[in-house]
Amino acid sequence: MIGPASLRGRLLLCMGLGLSVLWLVLAVWLHGEVRDRVARVLDQRLAASARMVVSLLESDAAGDLKLQESGALPLGGIACEISSLRGEVLARSGGAPNAGLALPEDGFGEQQVEGETWRVFTVSDGELRVTSAERMAGRTAFMRQVALVLLVTLGLGLLASLALVWWAVGRALAPLAVLRADLSRRRVTDEAPLSVPEGGVELAPMVDTLNHWLGNARDALMRERRLTDDLAHELRTPLAAIRTQLQVADMTDGERAAHARAQARQAVLRLANNLDQLLALAREEGAESRRREPPEALGDLLATVLEELRPASLEKRLTVHLDADDDRALRRAAPAGPGLMRIALRNVLENAVRHSPVGGEIGVRVESGHNGEDIAVAVEDQGPGLAPDQRARALDRGWRGGGEGQGLGLAIVASVMARTGGTIALDAADSGGLRVTLRWLSSPRPAGSD
Template sequence: MTAPASKPRSLRLRLVLALVAASCLLWGSVGWWRLQRLEHELNAMLDERLVASAHMVASIAQQLQPHGRDGLPVPAGLEPTLQTVIGRDGVACEVSLVRSEVDMLPIARTAGAPEHASLAATGFGQATKGGKLWRTYVLQEGGLRVATADRLDLRAQMARETWIALAWPFALALAGVALLSWWITTHGLRPLQRLRRELQQQPTGSTDALTAGSDTQELGPVVDALNQLLTRTHALMEHERRWSADAAHELRTPLTAIKTHVQVAQLALARGGQDGTCHQALEQTQQGIAQMQHMMEQLLELARLEAEGTPERERGLTCGAVLLQTLEQAIAQSRAHAGQACAEVALHCRPQADDAAWEAACVALPAPLLAAALTNVLNNALEHHHGDAPVTVALQLAAPTAQTPFGQLAITVRDQGPGMSQQDCERALQRFWRKSGQSPGSGLGLTITDRIMHSGGGSLQLAPAQPGLQVQLRLPLVAPIEGH
């Protein structure tokens, strides 16, 4: 069973989530640091309030209690006045008179204030009343001792309320960032939507270039790459269309001939088949089948070469003595194909085959492909050769140049046939081209050879000779693979 296709991921959603996450991280870090500072400042401010309240109460108490230093009773009406002054803003207070080093007389206290808070050491401290912690401050001025206090849980509640008061705007701002990011990304991705619509509306086989998104810096290279891909695809489709049409046209002739010969053989059999016509028709049918089989093999080889996408060095190299062995194998195959009446083949090698230069020579073609290219050229030479002079094959190693830093291998094949003009030499590399309609062969041999040469970085050159035709195969030499 095939696995279900995964749901495509939304680029817009990923961008929005990334922006929201980045905002949360940055704002959250800054907000956390700022709230910590704010809480510290709040506690410092409340401590300053305790100090200020203590000084204020001490000043008022000294004005209202002129005999406090002698330990006299507190005049009536003092305590209510003190409660009214210091019992506001959530600050509790206790006022005591110092009667001795160990004896203190509380003279006023606000409702709910921790008892005996003024007995603690001067400065800041903590006291407990009713299970609640209080922050206290004790001030002593002469014989008067003042303690101010506020509850720590109320301080914590104020900090929480501050956090909540700041969290709501942060949440609303984050929601606004999400909505704004969604709108911005939607607007920013519109060139992609236009490009998608233009691709959907592009007619099949159209060569018109895509324009949507080409004016966007980030999308422009993608549009250019798509246009190049569409151009290559169109060229490939056109190439396949021409290839199919040419192949169908070339195959129609041998098929028609085979059909005709079969009909002749049938008529001869119907008449008794005693005059040899049937035998002759069957032989011609067999020749037509062989010709069509050869053409199909050539077509398949050409299709394989044109569809080959493997880098040359990954296909394999042909080096050293194997180069000469491949050439000798191609000569043997061509002579066997030509039959008993074929011409001789003279092989010339410069430098000599036993020279050390050949051991370091490597071409970026595997031996079977090189043999196929040489065989096609030799087949044509032996087929069109006339006279007693041999077909000559010359191998030569050229010196390195800027274009070929390791040198070059040149293979020249020369026959003594009727040859071709310069215009014919230029057209001869086109598939299915033949000098005349009665010429044997499929018109694919030189096309295949040319494709093999290009796959190895080389070239195939045809030139008129007096007499005959000269075909030269050139391949750049490459550095041998280590351990080859």
């Protein structure tokens, strides 16, 4: 349906109005121009007729010319009158009125004779005055016929122009129809990008935007599917354990029931932790454009995360050492947004706390690069560590390595580092545990530095 809200409708309306106004102006101008030119031609015919009679009067045949009251002159549609300077009519052609047509002075003019308007031309020759005249009604009828022909011609031309515009707009919008059909057949999961329709080079920016949007939609759908799969996988075991332990607690009493309830509580905590990790990963992956957060010093971020993990560290009687090769490194602004940085640091430190033995030590060190711009955060624990082949797989989503983790913490860190332009490296620590290094090749200036 074509309406004002339709692109095709607006194009046709605008071009139709423009052509109509143009043709109307052209018709008015052309009618006026034709009218003036025809009037000049007819006036020239009047003058030529009068001068022809004068030439006949001056020729040798003039002696044989008998001027009669109602004599007919062969002037073809033009009335002619010959009179004396005193106004006495000597001869007139057929169709000429009985009253005199001659003007007081030579030249063109209009005369009202017997209720009709005449266009008159008068020229004097000695004692004679020759007048040629034409009824204005004839001229008006002729101009009406000319105007009608112009109107019909211009109307047909306008209709032909509108039909041509209709066809041209349809041809011009054909690439949009092709693109619409392509989109209507497309599924969100299709990975092939949209192509620019033939003849639609101007649509290339829009096609690029659509491809970008479709890619984001496809990625969002895949993230939702992965999140659903992860939730189904991660929740199945804790829920089964909770149900089993609660059944044991219901069927037993005393110490065994208390132990079952304690195990159920631990399963609930693991379940909550799994959900936190999965939701954190989903939020991080789905953050296409985050609101710009105010910068925060790297040392303050580390202190905040360590304070959050303090209860777990105290429970295992762990000692955490935080140092830097340069005190200014701790005052430098975090190389990424505080939200993403907090997720990455918390997951690395939480992983170190979980795998550290009771009474162990965790080392956190901030290191500056050789050029003073690079910055890295290294976390070492005294846990069992990982073999080289295990370290190669530890960043994969869902890989547990036989431990008690969820297989998501380091995967989240790897995703955050990729998003913030950093890298993550897993190495064997000197203490036998695992060393995790988060490195950014460049970082902002120190927060609050001079």
